């Protein structure tokens with residue numbers, strides 16, 4: 564399907580990894596989940612692992628869906644999947660983003676999320692408390 568954006572709910576030690584966008588200007592400074600567009604011929608899992616490698620310089624395994632599909636402007640959709648570091652000792656780094664932050668369940672509401680992500684907070688919290 565055209566226009567699928569995949570996002571990683573990457574959890575370590577009960578915290579979720581968020582990243583701060585540097586671009587475009589109207590979203591710069593806001594926070595999102597690692598991820599991006601599923602390219603032609605890719606599965607969602609493959610695309611998500613590729614994006615995590617590109618954006619965070621880490622290898623991840625991709626698990627099950629988190630929450631329901633979220634409609635995005637322009638007819639796109641956001642699908643979030645749980646993810647984990649293959650090597651727990653690896654430290655993600657912000658290759659393309661301004662900053663990274665590990666967020667606990669009580670901090671999720673205080674993050675300045677991209678608008679679409681805000682509706683996923685209950686599902687993200689449930690994942691962290693699982």
Ligand SMILES: Nc1nc2c([nH]c(=O)n2[C@H]2C[C@H](O)[C@@H](COP(=O)(O)OP(=O)(O)OP(=O)(O)O)O2)c(=O)[nH]1
Nearest residue numbers: 568569570595596597598599600635641677679680
């Ligand atoms: N990665 C990511 N994108 C999100 C989230 N929430 C949300 O609305 N988006 C939107 C922002 C962008 O319009 C789109 C993803 O764009 P992107 O720039 O990360 O995608 P990409 O790396 O594949 O870049 P491109 O090749 O499409 O330019 O999805 C989220 O949690 N993570």
